[in-house]
Amino acid sequence: MKNIFLLTILFTTVHLKSQPIQINYEWFSLCGGFLYSVEDEYTGLNGKINLPLGSHAKFVMQASLFPEQFQNPEEAYNEARAKFNVEFIPYKFKKLYLSVQTGFDYGYWQRTFLIPNSTLGLNWKKEESMMFGAIINYDFNRYRLYLDYMYMPEIYSNHIGIGISMLFFENNSFRKKYMQRKYMKSKKGNRSRKKRKRNPRKNSSKLGQL
Structure with missing residues (x-):
């Protein structure tokens, strides 16, 4: 084993x-x-x-x-x-x-x-x-x-x-890249959630025009 x-x-x-x-x-x-x-x-x-x-x-x-x-x-x-x-x-x-x-x-x-x-x-x-x-x-x-x-x-x-x-981390640049990656990842997630919230409003306005 x-x-x-x-x-x-x-x-x-x-x-x-x-x-x-x-x-x-x-x-x-x-x-x-x-x-x-x-x-x-x-x-x-x-x-x-x-x-x-x-x-x-x-x-x-x-x-x-x-x-x-x-x-x-x-x-x-x-x-x-x-x-x-x-x-x-x-x-x-x-x-x-x-x-x-x-x-x-x-x-x-x-x-x-x-x-x-x-x-x-x-x-x-x-x-x-x-x-x-x-x-x-x-x-x-x-x-x-x-x-x-x-x-x-x-x-x-x-x-x-x-x-x-x-x-x-190996050096300060590696640490900064690691922290930036986490920040960009969370920011990207927030943007995608905002887009999902906007889409239903657009769809509802289009249906109202029809």
Whole structure:
């Protein structure tokens, strides 16, 4: 399964990089936010590096930390996780769009409290799983808000996250072209809506003359 996933990433990268270059995506982006583990009922910190493979795909490296300071001291855990995944964007609705993601999750966790009459120690335990999920994104200027969902079936874990991304470009001209493209696209959409509103009036006046 891992080999198939890596081959899929390689094929997607080569295919998307061979397409004509358009200034409709950033050079890379850095993300930060909070992550909530549904089953464990504790909150952590999450960071991402997004490397676009084209206008409709990204390679993502992310790390999560669930420190014991964010939990109940009587039953606290330390947990650190890393994910490597690909994010696909089927279609963009101007500033708002939905993307899907799949990849691998690796993690270590440690219990910080003792269980009476238990032989389990406080050493770190390792676990890994495939990861599937979806993201709701909202772009504004050089930033992107996102609501993240990830499911790891092999460890029976669900994560829900919220955060903000900062977009970086190769230089100022690329950034200006990216912002101009978004402005022209929204302006074009407003013009088309105005035309649709005018047409019924013209048609009704012609019918009145007949």
